[in-house]
Amino acid sequence: MTNYHVVFLQGDYSQVPDFELPAPHTYTKTVYPQTTLSQLHERIHDASILVFSKIELDAIALSPEVTPHLKLIVVVATGTDCVDLEVCRRRGIAVSNCPSSNVEAVSEHAIGLYFTTRRKMLQLHSMTRAGEWPRQKTLMYRALNKDGTPPLTCQEEVVGIIGNGNVGKRIAGIARGLGMKVLISGRKNDSTMTNGENRTPFDTVVKQSTVLFLALPLTDQTRHLISTPELEAMLPCAVVINVSRGGIVDEDALVKALQKDQIAGAATDVFSEEPSAPDNSALLREDSQDLNLVVTPHLAWLSQMTFNNYSRLLQRAVEGWSSGSRCNIVVAEKGSDAAADSMDYQTINMPGNASGIPPSDGATTDRPSRPLDYGNEQLSTVDDTGLSSPTPVPQSFTLRSLLVGLLIGALITFSNTYFGLQTGWISTMAMPSALVGFSVFKVMSKYLSYPFTPIENVLIQTVAGAVGTMPLGCGFVGVIPALEFLLRDGKDGPSGDGGTGEGGPLKLNFWKLAIWSLGVCLFGVVFAVPLRKEVIVREKLKFPSGTASALMLRVLHRSGQSDEKTRDGSGQSGSALRDDEEEALISRRESEDDNMLWKQDDSLARNNEKEDWRSKMRLLASAFVVSGVYTLFSYFVPQVRGIPIFGLSLAQNWLWTLNPSPAYVGQGIIMGPSTCMHMLFGAVLGWGILSPLAKARGWAPGSVRSWEDGSQAWIVWVSLAIMLADSLVSLGWLVLKPVVNNAPALKARFLSSSFGRWIGSKTPITSNHRSYISYAALSPISEEPSSIRSQPILSTGRCSEASDEGDEDAPPSQLISTRTVIILLPLTLILNVVCMHIVFGDIMSPLLSSLATLLAVLLSIMGVRALGETDLNPVSGISKLTQLLFSLATPASHFSRRTALVTNLLAGAVSESGALQAGDMMQDLKTGHLLGASPKAQFYGQMIGSLVGAVLSTAVYRMYVNVYEVPGPMFQTPTAYIWIFTARLVTGQGLPPMAWQASLVAGVVFAAMTVLRIVAASPIANGGHHGVTAPWRSWIPGGIAVAVGIFNVPSFTLARAIGGMIAWWWSRPYSKGPSSVLEPPTQQLAGSPNAQQVTGNEIQSTDGRRKADQTTKEADVASSTVVVLASGLILGEGIISIVNLLLASGGVPHL
Structure with missing residues (x-):
């Protein structure tokens, strides 16, 4: 029989449980409410098991002379830095802790300190109690910052968190729930950002945060982590909240910063020396009395939940140790299985132990432990048994996701080549790619070394889309078949010589096609990078397909895990969508009064989603x-x-x-039904009316199937006119729309300038000036960027500048650097020109190749914006516009028919490829942005996918044209005819009889219809409401859909x-x-x-x-x-x- 003597040295700080030890073990216990250093050695001499919260146990206290019977130490806190663990290891004394017990209490206390400090509640309370309100008439000036600006609201705050343990993560979750932007800090002086994913550099966090929370252990590296240089770099509206350890903040420097108004306020629950008094802490001296400084006596940990958790984990630690199992063992006794663990437990003091250890009389709190990486503490979760287990940090770029994405993309490449050669239709298959990728890893989940996350799923979707769209991006469904099969035989010559020969089809072998593809497949991807910040982060364009994919991925991955795990596993932003619509859904859900009912419904919903x-x-x-x-x-x-x-x-x-x-x-x-009905209308118009008419009137005397003199070829000219009219009007509106939408603001800004006021005083517009600005100020909220709405009205200075940068984005470590873009963009542009010269150098000069490439870059901006607003990437219209513009660079009087045609086709192909790549990249980046994925990982995934897709699509295309007759009954390549007909049109070659008259009429009619469709989607037709489409718009045929119905x-x-x-x-x-x-x-x-x-x-x-x-x-x-x-x-x-x-x-x- 073994009897253990359990000694509680600080019984006031924990509930004293009854232990159930396995036979034949028994125990007796002695409980001391508090213990001083002078009493320590006497009280611990007979102890077998010591229980306390924060008492210094050094080598002397742990010597065999002082503690001859000691077997187990249980620290009723997360941190064990008060115990000399090396001595315990040598003596075989087991050490256990109670991790994560105080997370909720400390996190809530930190948020309370934030509100108290930001709103200056203590000062206002004291002044109101002192009767200052009636004497001063208003106390508003005391609530203002020293520079006269009002306090920020939660939606305007940029929260920096240094220490990403359990407390840091919980504070981040609460902050995000309050609408704050959150930055998780990396290690100080770490320029490589090797400390984990989703980190922001330390210096950036200090400079950009309006609230800085400290929740990290005290080590040699973290002592005075926040001192004079850091405080001087902070915003004047910033507040500092410390719930971690005294000594992390230089108290003297903090007081001086507050006195100089370098920051707006500070709050702390911890001190460098505790218990604290004016004689040992600058924070309590008389000269700090009138500062916006809130102090509490290291009681952030105090809550009923903390006591319950301490008691539960204490009981399990003692009972588990006595039965031979390992429960939160930090140092194991000799001879146990745990003792063979080679892990260095010196730092397993769980970063969540911020402000969580109550001080004792005479005990110091500043004993440093071994260096700890506070920028990348391992996330831990506590299961039902109270055991702390590590959760791996999600990886943004993984080989397994890359390979699965490439495989799915390869299948899509075959599919798109097949359908593209038949009808010119391809699809990125974003949602199916994501679903198939999720299913693959779901089936293999038992064999995975770490969980499959939404971040990896985004990479799969990105890579698969990059590979799968290359048949269109490299021209294998349009331009290349036109060059290889549709150039007329016969002698080439200048336009006007009476001949029609174009020198015959080009002969392009596999390697030439592969070189062309590798050159054209990259520059659009790189150019999309600088556009991301503008269209996704600042303007928050919808990119509906990208948003829909993000919603689907969120539902899929949420079915297997809790929301909290999803947030923690997805990085800084989590998997919660950032868009206003999703936030509205979340806020409505969280506002339900019956929490238990909500949990039951949520559990049922998750089961339904899993089955879904x-x-x-x-x-x-x-x-x-x-x-x-x-x-x-x-x-x-x-x-x-x-x-x-x-x-x-x-x-x-x-x-x-x-x-x-x-x-x-x-x-x-x-x-969808509208587009399909418009296509059906086009089929009836083209094949039911115009084709028989052209045949009957002799305008197309040949067989209907003939592409030379048949009605099929004749109606293609009408289809082309409709497509050009729709494209030119739509692209023109895309250019004018920002000017029209911003006209009121531009006019108001002009009228408010000194020159504008002078003009106004000389003209009648002065009478309308006031009402016009008043109207402009009442523009719908939905049209205002959130960054503008979030700015404080009276904000000035550096804090105002900070709010301009408040659009939530990925951490800098996950962004593609400007340096990368500056290097890669010229290289990819030059690569495209070089590859075009290698393949087509005998026809197209490098100067024209360079001009085509630069034009493609500019026009891809239009494609990206159109895709973001309408979910339609007008690559066809962009390519036709390029062909039209490029005809000016290749006048018929200076170039032969063959040169003019080939140059025109290649220029259009480059523009189409650039717009396609940039648009595809932006859709995927939107999905990643909503789910917190790394843009850098997506970028490199897209680059790899594009390179693989370029070679693969070349091989697949060559397989099809070698086996099947192209063009032929199976693969008619209608888009190839559209390309070659457009090139012949813009280079001045003749049209069939009556084709130009019919095309002119069709172009005018559908230009007007496109204008009507634009009006139907504008506030003019919807009572001034933005973002609403008139129901009659669906009944107006869309030009592109009608054109497709005609040429298919x-x-x-x-x-x-x-x-x-x-x-x-x-x-x-x-x-x-x-x-x-x-x-x-x-x-x-x-x-x-x-x-x-x-x-x-x-x-x-x-x-x-x-x-x-x-x-x-x-x-x-x-x-x-x-x-x-x-x-x-x-x-x-x-x-x-x-x-x-x-x-x-x-x-x-x-x-």
């Missing part, structure tokens, strides 16, 4: 199988691709057949129309108009009447809000479900077409 992703995967797989079976069947029975649903006569004479391809039905689902044969358009009707049917319960079910969730929230009720109706009941939220959620589920269905149908045919390709190359006969 499984059902989506089943749906994706089922759709894939159905589409794949059809694809194989269509190889052996090719007649199925052209079913004469309107009779044999229309099928044979006018090409009116139906291709019941599930993939094209899926494309129609994704396009009806069989594809009819299948897409069926898909559009399916999308309409699916969306009926959730939409009140003809808009597509695929409108991204943010658009639905921002623009629908329901969204206005949810966010703007002040008298709406809670039940009403819940119903609106439920309706929105159901609409989102329906939207994502139908996208998954469509993606499965598309991927099925696109990927299984590889099998058809192999069958065709092997000469397998059709039935």
Whole structure:
């Protein structure tokens, strides 16, 4: 039998539990409320187990003469820096602690100190009690900062946190919940930022923070971490809150900084010497009495929860040790399994122990421990047994995610090449890529060394999209087939010589195509980097597809973990979306009164979400199988691709057949009902009216299928005119829109200038000056950037400058540096020019290649902005605009037909590639921004994906053109004809009879229709409301959709129309108009009447809000479900077409 004597040295600081020791062990206990150093040796002499909170146990106290029977020390706190652990290790004395017990109490105390200091509550309280209010009439001036500015609100604060342990993380979570921007500091003087992900350099945190929280241990490196240089660098509106350790802040320097008004205030719960008094602390001297300085006596840890946690962990530590198990053991006794652990436990004092150890009489608090990396403390979680276990920091760039992204992208490349050669349609497949990537790692979760995070999922989506879009980015669905197959045979010559020959098709082998692809695939990615800060961080453009992907990823990954884990695992920003719509949803959810009911509902919702992703995967797989079976069947029975649903006569004479391809039905689902109906209108206009008309009037005397003199070629000119008209008007509005939107502000600024006032005094506009500015000031909130709304009205000086930079962004360590862009952008531009010269040097001069590249860079800005606002990247319009502009650089009088055509085609291809790459990169960056992913990781993932995709798409394209007839019945390459026809048009070559008259009429009509569609989406047609679209807009045909319906044969358009009707049917319960079910969730929230009720109706009941939220959620589920269905149908045919390709190359006969 072993009897242990348990001695409590500071019983006041913890509840004394009863222990249940395993037989034959027994125990007796002695409880002392407090213990001084003079009493220490006597009280610990007979102890087998010592329990205390903060008493210095040095080598003498731990010697065999003083503590001959000592077996176990339990520190009722997180930190163990008060114990000489090396002596304990040598003697075999086990040391245990109680980690994370005081996290909630200390974090809440820190936030309380912040509010007290920021609002000067103690001074205002004292003055109000002293009767100063009636005497002074107002005490507002005492609440102002010394520079006369009012206090900041939470949404204006930039919170810097030094010490990212449990307390630091909890403070960060509370701060974000209050609307503050949070910066997590790296180590001081660490320029390499090797201290972990999602860190901001120490100096940057000090300079930019308006609130600086200190929650880190005291070490030799952290002593006087905040001293004169740091305080001088801080903003004058900044406040410092210390709930960690005395000594981290230089108290004398802090008082001097407050006296000089270098900072606005400070608060501390800890002191360099405790207990503190005016004679040992500058913070309590008389000259600090009138400062905005709040002090509390090291009681931040005090709460009922802390006591309960201490008692629970203390009991488990003693009982676990006596039974041979390891519960929070910091140093293990000799002979145990834990003793063999080679880990250095000197620093396992858990950074969460900020302000968490109550001081004792005569005990010092400034004993330094071994150096600790306070910028990258390991996150720990406490499970049901009270054990602390490490949680790995998420990695932004991982080899496993890169490889999975490349594999998924390769499959998309086959799919896009297949559909691109057929109809010119490709898709980035962002959401399917993310879903498939998530499913792969979900299935393999048991075999993963660390958890799969949303950050990695974003990388998969980025890499897969980069690889999969290269068939379009490198021109393999349009320009390259035009160069290889559509240049006319015959002798080349200058325009006007009476000839039509263009020297015949270009012969481009695999290596030339690969070199061209490698040159054109990178510069758009690099140029997107400097655009990110403007369009995503500052302007917060929607990028609806990117936002929808972020929402889906958040739901998928939340199904397997708690929100808190998701936030902690996703870095500084967490996986919570930063957009206003998502914040509104979160705030409504958190405002529910019945917390227990909310937790039950949330648990049920998570179970539903977990089942939801499984059902989506089943749906994706089922759709894939159905589409794949059809694809194989269509190889052996090719007649199925052209079913004469309107009779044999229309099928044979006018090409009116139906291709019941599930993939094209899926494309129609994704396009939505409005776009599909406009395409169907185009098919009726082109193939039902214009084609028979041209044939009957003799304008196109050849066969309908002929691309030389048939009606198919004739109507393409009309399609081209419509496309050009729509593109030019849309791009023109894109340029003018910022000027129009900012006109009131620009005019008001001009009128407020001295010159403007002088002009106003001489002209009648003076009478309208006041009312006009008044109107401009009342612009809708939705149109104001959040950074402008967040600025204090009276703010001036450095704090005002700080608010200008308050747009939340990734930590600097995760951003692509300006130096990287300055180096890579010229290199990629030069690479493109060099590669073009290598491949086409005998036709296109380096000067023209350089001009085309620079023009592509400029026009990609338009593509990015259009994509961010409308979710449509007008790459087709941009390329046509480039062809039009470039025709001026290659006049027919100075260049041969072949040179002019090839140069024109390549210039357009470069512009299309640049706009595509920049837009694709920006969509993915939007997703990453919302989920807290590293832009740097995404950038390098996109670069790698683009390089791999360039080579892979070359190989896939070459496989298809070697096996199939291109152009031919299977792959008609309609976009290649659009390219070559545009080039011939702008270089002055003739049109078929009556084609220019018909094209002119169509261009004028659809230019007017495009203007009407623009008006329908403007405040003019919506009662002055921004972000709302008039319902009649869907009934005005869109030019691009109509043009696509004309240049594609009806069989594809009819299948897409069926898909559009399916999308309409699916969306009926959730939409009140003809808009597509695929409108991204943010658009639905921002623009629908329901969204206005949810966010703007002040008298709406809670039940009403819940119903609106439920309706929105159901609409989102329906939207994502139908996208998954469509993606499965598309991927099925696109990927299984590889099998058809192999069958065709092997000469397998059709039935």
